Amino acid sequence: MQAELAPGPPAWARLIARTVIARRTVRKSVRSAVLWGYVFGITVVSSAVSYAGIYKTAAERRQLEVAFGHNLAAGALFGPARQLQDVAGFTVFKSSMTVMVIGAVWGLLTSTRLLRGEEDAGRWELLASGETDLAGAATQGLCGLAVAACVVWALTAVAVVAVGRWSLHVGAPAAVYFATALTAGAALFLGFGALTSQLAASRRQAASYAGVVLGVSYGLRMVGDAVSGLHWLVWLSPLGWVEQLRPLTAPQPWAFAPIVGATLLSAWAAVCLAGRRDVGGSTLADRSSRVPRLGLLSGPLAFTLRLARPAVTWWACVLAASGVLLGTVAKASGTTIVGSSVRQVFSRLGATGSGAAAFLGVAFVILAMVVAFQAVAHVATARREEVEGRALHLLAGPVSRSGWFGAWLAVATGSLVLSCLVAGAASWAGVALQGARAGFWSVMAAGVNMLAPSIFVMGAGTLAFGVLPRATVPVMYAVLGWSALVDLVAGFTPQSHWVLDTSLFHHMAAAPAVGVDWKADGIVVGAGVLMALVGWRGLLRRDLQLG
Amino acid sequence: MTGTSLSAVHIEGLSKFYGDVGALVDLDLDVAPGEVVGYLGPNGAGKTTTIRLLLGLARATAGRAEVFGVDCQRRPVEAHRRLAFVPGEANLWPELTGAETLHVLGQVHGRVDEAYRNRLVERFDLDTSKKVRAYSKGNRQKVLLVAALTTRADLLVLDEPTSGLDPLMEQAFRASVAEARDRGQTIFLSSHVLSEVEALCDRVAILRQGRLVESGTLDQMRRLSAVSVEARFAGRVPDLSGLEGVDGAVVEGGVLRASVSGRIEPFLAVIAQAGVSRLVVREPSLEELFLALYGESPQQPEAVPASAG
Ligand SMILES: Nc1ncnc2c1ncn2[C@@H]1O[C@H](COP(=O)(O)OP(=O)(O)OP(=O)(O)O)[C@@H](O)[C@H]1O
Ligand SMILES: [Mg+2]
Numbered sequence: 001m002q003a004e005l006a007p008g009p010p011a012w013a014r015l016i017a018r019t020v021i022a023r024r025t026v027r028k029s030v031r032s033a034v035l036w037g038y039v040f041g042i043t044v045v046s047s048a049v050s051y052a053g054i055y056k057t058a059a060e061r062r063q064l065e066v067a068f069g070h071n072l073a074a075g076a077l078f079g080p081a082r083q084l085q086d087v088a089g090f091t092v093f094k095s096s097m098t099v100m101v102i103g104a105v106w107g108l109l110t111s112t113r114l115l116r117g118e119e120d121a122g123r124w125e126l127l128a129s130g131e132t133d134l135a136g137a138a139t140q141g142l143c144g145l146a147v148a149a150c151v152v153w154a155l156t157a158v159a160v161v162a163v164g165r166w167s168l169h170v171g172a173p174a175a176v177y178f179a180t181a182l183t184a185g186a187a188l189f190l191g192f193g194a195l196t197s198q199l200a201a202s203r204r205q206a207a208s209y210a211g212v213v214l215g216v217s218y219g220l221r222m223v224g225d226a227v228s229g230l231h232w233l234v235w236l237s238p239l240g241w242v243e244q245l246r247p248l249t250a251p252q253p254w255a256f257a258p259i260v261g262a263t264l265l266s267a268w269a270a271v272c273l274a275g276r277r278d279v280g281g282s283t284l285a286d287r288s289s290r291v292p293r294l295g296l297l298s299g300p301l302a303f304t305l306r307l308a309r310p311a312v313t314w315w316a317c318v319l320a321a322s323g324v325l326l327g328t329v330a331k332a333s334g335t336t337i338v339g340s341s342v343r344q345v346f347s348r349l350g351a352t353g354s355g356a357a358a359f360l361g362v363a364f365v366i367l368a369m370v371v372a373f374q375a376v377a378h379v380a381t382a383r384r385e386e387v388e389g390r391a392l393h394l395l396a397g398p399v400s401r402s403g404w405f406g407a408w409l410a411v412a413t414g415s416l417v418l419s420c421l422v423a424g425a426a427s428w429a430g431v432a433l434q435g436a437r438a439g440f441w442s443v444m445a446a447g448v449n450m451l452a453p454s455i456f457v458m459g460a461g462t463l464a465f466g467v468l469p470r471a472t473v474p475v476m477y478a479v480l481g482w483s484a485l486v487d488l489v490a491g492f493t494p495q496s497h498w499v500l501d502t503s504l505f506h507h508m509a510a511a512p513a514v515g516v517d518w519k520a521d522g523i524v525v526g527a528g529v530l531m532a533l534v535g536w537r538g539l540l541r542r543d544l545q546l547g
Numbered sequence: 548m549t550g551t552s553l554s555a556v557h558i559e560g561l562s563k564f565y566g567d568v569g570a571l572v573d574l575d576l577d578v579a580p581g582e583v584v585g586y587l588g589p590n591g592a593g594k595t596t597t598i599r600l601l602l603g604l605a606r607a608t609a610g611r612a613e614v615f616g617v618d619c620q621r622r623p624v625e626a627h628r629r630l631a632f633v634p635g636e637a638n639l640w641p642e643l644t645g646a647e648t649l650h651v652l653g654q655v656h657g658r659v660d661e662a663y664r665n666r667l668v669e670r671f672d673l674d675t676s677k678k679v680r681a682y683s684k685g686n687r688q689k690v691l692l693v694a695a696l697t698t699r700a701d702l703l704v705l706d707e708p709t710s711g712l713d714p715l716m717e718q719a720f721r722a723s724v725a726e727a728r729d730r731g732q733t734i735f736l737s738s739h740v741l742s743e744v745e746a747l748c749d750r751v752a753i754l755r756q757g758r759l760v761e762s763g764t765l766d767q768m769r770r771l772s773a774v775s776v777e778a779r780f781a782g783r784v785p786d787l788s789g790l791e792g793v794d795g796a797v798v799e800g801g802v803l804r805a806s807v808s809g810r811i812e813p814f815l816a817v818i819a820q821a822g823v824s825r826l827v828v829r830e831p832s833l834e835e836l837f838l839a840l841y842g843e844s845p846q847q848p849e850a851v852p853a854s855a856g
Contacts, residue, residue, distance in 0.1 A: 292647050393652060396634075397655045543606055544599070
C-alpha cells in the first residue's frame with residue numbers, strides 16, 4: 001500500500017488546541033464573574049433607589065453632606081465622601097469601597113486558583129500536552145481571566161447605565177466610567193494574583209502574598225484618608241488609585257494610568273517569570289532540601305496544627321495589623337462622629353455615642369467579616385485535604401473521620417480565638433498609642449465578640465461538608481457574603497427587619513461602642529454548633545470524596 | 548469457610564452502586580493469611596471501588612467486608628490497625644520533606660520498623676531530605692511504598708502501587724513484596740502490570756464490569772484455558788473445521804496456528820495422521836489469558852474503523 005502523506009490538522013483545529021487553557025479558564029471563572037457582576041450591579045441600584053426614600057428633603061440631604069463631607073471616621077472605613085446632597089455622590093460613597101474590596105478579593109482568589117491552583121493540580125500538563133510551554137499557558141490563563149473581568153465589568157456597567165439613566169440622572173459615559181471604577185479593583189488584583197502565582201511555590205502561598213498586598217493597600221489608603229497630613233499615602237495604595245478616580249463627583253481619569261499600568265505590568269511580569277521557572281517551581285527562593293523537622297508530627301491533632309501553622313500565623317498577623325491600624329485612627333476619626341446623620345448611620349451599624357469607641361464599634365463589625373473569612377479558609381483547607389487525597393493517608397490508617405475532622409475544627413477554632421484576641425489587644429494598643437482612653441477589657445471583649453459569626457460560618461461549612469460536600473465552600477461564601485452585604489448596605493439604608501435578621505453581623509453588638517450581647521452571641525454560636533453536629537453525623541456516613 | 552481459620556480478607560455479597568450504575572456487584576472473595584492475591588481487571592472494572600469499601604472509605608450498598616474478622620464498614624479504625632494501604636495516586640503534603648512524611652505516617656500508624664525503613668530508603672534510592680514538592684511522581688510513590696512496608700502490617704493493600712516506577716524500582720518493589728510474603732504478611736495487589744502479578748501472586752481474581760469473572764491460582768486458570776499450538780506439515784495441512792475445542796486456526800505456508808482448549812488428544816490424532824513435522828505447544832502467558840478474559844465482554848464496543856493518518 002502506498003503510504004499517503006498525512007495532512008496536518010487544519011489551522012482551526014490547531015487554534016482550538018492552543019487555546020484550551022484559555023477556554024478552560026473562562027469556563028471555570030465565568031460563573032463567579034456573573035454572580036459578582038450581578039451583586040455589584042444590585043448594590044449600586046439599591047443604594048441609588050434607597051437614597052430617595054430616606055433623604056427626602058433638600059434640608060436632610062444638606063445635613064448629610066455637612067455631616068459626612070469631612071468625616072474622617074467614615075472616610076477611613078468607606079473612603080472619602082463627596083457631594084452627598086445628590087443621589088449620585090451618595091451612591092458612589094456608599095457602594096464604592098464595598099464593591100472595590102469584594103472585587104479585589106474575588107480577583108486575587110480567582111487568578112491564584114486558576115493560574116497556580118490548576119498548575120499545581122497538574123491539569124495544565126495534561127491539557128497543554130506539548131502544545132504550549134508555561135509562559136504560553138500563563139498567557140492563555142490571563143486571557144481567560146481578562147474575559148472574566150470583562151464579564152464582571154459588563155454586568156456592572158449595564159446596571160449602572162440603567163440606574164444612571166432612571167435615577168442618578170447621569171449620561172451613559174459617566175455611568176460607564178463609574179462601573180469601570182467599581183471593577184478596577186478586581187482587574188488590579190487579577191493581575192497581582194497572576195504575578196504572585198509565579199513568585200510563590202503554591203496556590204495558597206500565592207493567595208496570601210496577594211492578600212498581603214490587598215491588606216497593605218487598604219491600610220495605606222485608610223491612614224491617608226483619615227490623617228490629614230498623610231494624604232500622600234493614598235498614592236502608594238492600589239486601592240487608593242481606584243479611590244482617586246472619583247466617579248460622578250470629581251472625576252480624575254488620569255488615575256487610570258497607574259491602574260492600567262500596574263495591571264498590565266503585573267500580567268507581563270507574570271508571563272515573563274512563568275517562562276523562566278519550572279512547572280511547580282517558584283521564582284522566590286524555596287529551598288527544596290532541609291534536615292527533617294520532626295516537631296508536631298506525632299498524631300492527627302499535632303499534625304493538623306503543623307499543616308495549619310502558616311495559615312494560623314498569617315491570619316493572626318493580618319488581624320494584629322488591622323487592629324493596630326484601626327486603633328491608631330480611632331481617636332482622630334471618632335472625634336468627627338458628630339451631627340445626627342452620622343450618628344444615625346453609625347447607630348444603624350450598631351454603634352452609639354461618639355469618640356474612639358463608636359468608631360471601633362463599627363470597625364470591629366467589619367473586622368468580624370475578616371475573621372469569618374478566616375473560618376471559611378480553614379474549613380476549605382480541610383475540604384481540599386480530602387478531595388486532593390492527602391487525608392486518605394490518615395483515614396486509611398488508624399485515624400477515624402471524627403478524629404481527623406475534629407482536629408481540623410479544633411485547630412480552626414483555636415486559630416479564630418487567637419485572631420480575635422490579637423485583634424482586640426492590637427487595637428487597644430493602637431488606641432493607647434494615640435493617647436486616647438479605652439478600657440482594655442472592654443476592647444478585648446469586643447475582640448472576642450467577633451467570634452460568634454465565624455463559628456456560625458464554620459458550622460454552616462461543616463453541615464455542608466457532611467451532607468453536601470461539594471457545596472462546602474460555596475455555602476460558606478454565601479452565608480458570609482450575604483451577611484456582609486446586608487449589614488453594610490443597612491448602615492446607610494434602613495431595611496426591613498426580616499432582611500436585617502438574616503445577617504449574622506446584625507446580631508453582633510457593635511462593641512466596644514455598646515456592651516457585648518453575650519446572649520445573642522450564644523444563640524449564634526449555638527446555631528453554628530447545631531449545624532456542625534448534623535454535618536458531623538453526615539460525615540460519618542458518607543463516602544470519602546477523591547479527585 | 549470451614550474451621551476456625553480466620554481469613555485475612557473476607558468479602559461477602561459486597562456491592563456498590565452509584566445511582567443505577569453498579570461499580571461492584573455482589574462480590575464474594577476470601578484471602579487466606581499469608582496469601583498473595585492479584586486483583587485484576589480492565590479500567591473501570593471496580594478494583595479501586597472494592598479497596599475503598601474494604602477500607603471503609605466508601606459505604607457499601609450491600610454486603611460486608613472483614614479484615615481478620617473485623618468489620619471494615621463498622622469498625623474501620625480497628626481494621627486499619629492490621630493493614631497498610633498504598634493508593635495509586637501519590638498526593639502528599641508538598642511542604643514536608645520525604646523524611647518528615649515517613650515520620651508522620653509512621654507515627655500515625657503507631658508501629659514502624661526503623662531499621663527496615665532505612666534499608667528500604669536505600670533500596671528505593673530515595674533522597675528523603677527533599678521536600679515532596681520537588682519529588683517526581685515516582686518518588687512520591689516510593690515514599691508511600693516505604694511507609695506502608697515499614698509498618699510490617701499483617702495485610703498490605705496495594706492499589707496499582709507501581710504506577711510511575713522505573714524498571715529498576717519495579718524490581719526493588721518486587722523484592723520487597725517477596726520479603727513481606729516470606730514473613731507471612733498477606734498481600735492484596737491490584738495492578739495492571741501483569742508480569743508483576745505473575746511473578747508475585749499465588750492467586751488472581753479477575754473483575755469485569757463490577758463482577759468477579761475468574762478466581763484461582765495461575766495454574767488452575769491455565770489448565771482451564773486454551774494452549775496455543777503451532778504445527779508444521781510437510782504435506783497438505785489437515786482440515787480441522789469439525790474438531791471440537793479448536794479455535795482461530797490460521798494456515799500460512801504449511802504452518803498451522805490455532806488454540807486448543809479442553810481435551811487435546813483428538814487434535815493430536817488428526818495432526819499425527821496428516822504427518823506433522825514439527826509441533827510447538829505453548830501455555831498462554833498471563834497477558835494472553837487476560838486479553839481473552841477482558842475481551843469477551845457482553846457489550847463489546849463495535850470495532851471502529853481506524854482512520855488513516
Ligand atoms: N464517585 C463515583 N461516582 C460515580 N461513579 C463512580 C465513582 N467512583 C467510581 N465510579 C465508577 O465505578 C466504576 C469502577 O471504578 P473503579 O475506580 O473501581 O475502577 P478500577 O477497576 O479501579 O479502574 P482503574 O483500573 O482505571 O483504576 C467505574 O465505572 C467508575 O466510573
Ligand atoms: Mg483503580
